[in-house]
Amino acid sequence: MLLQRRALLGATAVLAAPSLARAQAPSWAARYPELVFAIIPSENASGVTERYGPFVNYLSRRLGTRVTLRIANDYAAVIEGQRAGNIHIASYGPSSFARALMTGAQITAFAIETNLDGTKGYYSVFYVKADSPYQRVEGLRGKNLGLVDPNSTSGNNVPRFALNKMGINPEQFFGRVVYTGSHENAVIALGQGTVDMAANWWNDEQESNLLRMERKGMVRAADFRIIFKSDQIVNSPVAYLNTLPDELKAAIRTAVLEVHRADEAAFNRIYEGKQGPLEAVDNAAYEPIIELNRFVDNLRRRG
CATH class of the missing domain: 3.40.190.10 (Periplasmic binding protein-like II)
Known part of the structure; x- marks a missing residue:
């Protein structure tokens, strides 16, 4: 299935990152003065901004660099944005993440949503x-x-x-x-x-x-x-580009997995107290979804 590049809506809910002394700046800081976080359009743009704005600001503070929230016009825009390397971190649905892998995006899932009972579905x-x-x-x-x-x-x-x-x-x-x-x-x-x-x-x-x-x-x-x-x-993942420096990927992963403790208000703004903490995951968890996508692709081809 060919995915055409779709335009992304403008950046929203951005706060400048706190200043870091030059001696404290991580090795990747000069190469990544800004990181882009995108989310598939599960609700209207204003709802996404209200829900994820505090989380993006939290990431900016934790990483010490500007993080910009971008809201896609459609699911394909997030996929194409990561394939092109323009979106550094993305919150996907399972099928859109699997589709990104199927179409060559060099990305890794590192966090998965959990339910209040600890299940992940x-x-x-x-x-x-x-x-x-x-x-x-x-x-x-x-x-x-x-x-x-x-x-x-x-x-x-x-x-x-x-x-x-x-x-x-x-x-x-x-x-x-x-x-x-x-x-x-x-x-x-x-x-x-x-x-x-x-x-x-x-x-x-x-x-x-x-x-x-x-x-x-x-x-x-x-x-x-x-x-x-x-x-x-299987629940939805958060993924980052494989091309990011290992130190930066580790910092992103830690910040995301700790947000429920480090900034409870930002975490609760996303989930409204209805879901549990994000937990570690990898691409293998989404192999069944790749098979689901292939099955549906075959249905479409058969008409």
Whole structure:
């Protein structure tokens, strides 16, 4: 699958790094006066800025260099940005990280999200409106399906895998398949009636994209219900460029893995107390997702 380079939105939520005495400056400092941290667009740009701005400022302080938050227009922009070496650190979904590896990005996953119970997985669900007549996916023939992005795990690849197991070809079964661009947009499209069923991420009864949206006053969770839940998916990673100096990679890794203690407020701004600390991970954890991507790629080629 060819990925075209997509433009990134402008930098946001940046604080200048604290000054370091010349004698204290790490060996990589002159080469990296600025680091770019990017995140896939799981919600609107202002929401990402509010959620991740304090974390980026924390990284700036810990690393002693400017860290810039950039919000991508789509998932492919983060992939292409790391392939090109323009994004030093990125927060991915599992499938977009796997896609980056599959398309030649020289990156390594070093941190993974965890749940409050210590597990490291989440789910893809299909929502319908609570007052709709639909009880099973098979009852939506000819209706409209809302997916998120071609490189979304819970918003595209796992749903397509699940539909295939049901014997459903989405483009033939549904009246229309709509890519909404973000998980929030998928819920909004469902609420507005643009689609009749929408894919989304769901951790457990205490946390999901839908509950986050309710906390922001965007929707009422009670207006929607789940008619399908997938098997558990490995949680999302944070990755850096392999080309960064080892000393810098170690500093980034330590700062990210310690953020829940070193800056609890910044950590809680991201997860709102609904997830556990980030933990160490490596690329091997995402090998099953590479196989999932390949499976979905084959489905598309078969039409």
